[in-house]
Amino acid sequence: MEMKTGSCRFGLWRVRVVWSENLIHKVTFSRTEEESFVPKQIRLYLTAKNMDFFPLKSIALSDGYPYREIYKTVSEIPYGLTKTYSEIAEIAGTHHRTVGVAMKRNPTPLIVPCHRVVSKSGIGGFTPDTGIKKALLDMEKQNAKSLGFIID
DNA sequence: TCTGTTATTGCGC
DNA sequence: GCGCAATAACAGA
Numbered sequence: 706m707e708m709k710t711g712s713c714r715f716g717l718w719r720v721r722v723v724w725s726e727n728l729i730h731k732v733t734f735s736r737t738e739e740e741s742f743v744p745k746q747i748r749l750y751l752t753a754k755n756m757d758f759f760p761l762k763s764i765a766l767s768d769g770y771p772y773r774e775i776y777k778t779v780s781e782i783p784y785g786l787t788k789t790y791s792e793i794a795e796i797a798g799t800h801h802r803t804v805g806v807a808m809k810r811n812p813t814p815l816i817v818p819c820h821r822v823v824s825k826s827g828i829g830g831f832t833p834d835t836g837i838k839k840a841l842l843d844m845e846k847q848n849a850k851s852l853g854f855i856i857d
Numbered sequence: 858t859c860t861g862t863t864a865t866t867g868c869g870c
Numbered sequence: 871g872c873g874c875a876a877t878a879a880c881a882g883a
Contacts, residue, residue, distance in 0.1 A: 771880065790865055794878090803878040806863045810880080822864080830864025838864090862881085870872090 711743035715751045716840055720815070722747055727760050732813045734833055750815065753848040756784040763816040772807035775799065779808075782821040785849025787842065789825050805830075815841075 706725040712735075713720045719738035723731040749755035765776040778797040782788050790808075794801040808819045809832060820841040823829045831838035849855045 794865090800876095800878040801865050802863070802876085803880090805865060806879065808864050809862090811864095819864080824865060826866085828864095832864070835864085858883100860881100860883085863879100866876090868874090 711741045712738040713743040713748050713751055714740055715837070718834075718837060720747070720751060724761070727762060729758075729761055729763050729813050729816045731764075732815055734814075734837060747815070753844050756848075758816055761816065763813040765812055765817050772803075772810065775804055775807040776811065776817045779817055779819055779822060782818060783854075785845045785855050787821045787823045790822060790829065791825065793822055821845075 708723065708725045708730070710721070710723050713722070717736070719735050719740065720743070721731075721733045721735055721738055722729065722743045724744060744761060746755055746758045746761055750758065763776065763780075764770065766773060766780065770776070774797045775793065778793050779788075790801040790804045793804045797804070804822070808822055809830075811817050811819045814820065820831060820838045828835060828838060828842075846855065850857070
């Protein structure tokens with residue numbers, strides 16, 4: 706299988722994607738990347754025109770991948786909503802501390818929506834910049850609200 | 858093995 | 871509010 710790389714704009718950041726076929730291998734953030742082709746679902750998601758990545762899927766969900774259960778649980782959080790580290794831990798049958806480690810090591814943010822996992826007292830962390838997490842949550846919340854998925 | 862790492866939480870003051 | 875201990879699970883040596 707052939708491995709492809711592309712980069713897409715999100716605010717001040719560039720989202721760099723590595724994939725092959727429908728399998729996403731890696732998603733990283735950078736400031737300097739030139740824009741180039743990425744899968745349509747990702748481009749649309751980043752401009753609030755798409756709510757899921759089907760049929761794309763993350764390598765983090767494949768058999769034998771470390772923290773697979775945690776990533777699977779996180780993937781089930783609906784667009785525009787959040788869960789806490791403790792809630793994820795309870796569902797996945799592990800410890801909230803472990804959820805933090807798994808999020809930090811998540812190879813594919815966005816695809817596995819780790820930005821929807823927040824702490825009880827605040828937004829929680831995000832590498833390389835919590836500003837990205839805030840921007841993603843704002844975008845999702847606003848979009849979901851305007852489509853009537855969230856009422857508040 | 859053993860040590861370091863970690864995007865949390867809850868309790869006591 | 872702040873400091874701190876508890877504590878799961880993986881990477882790297």
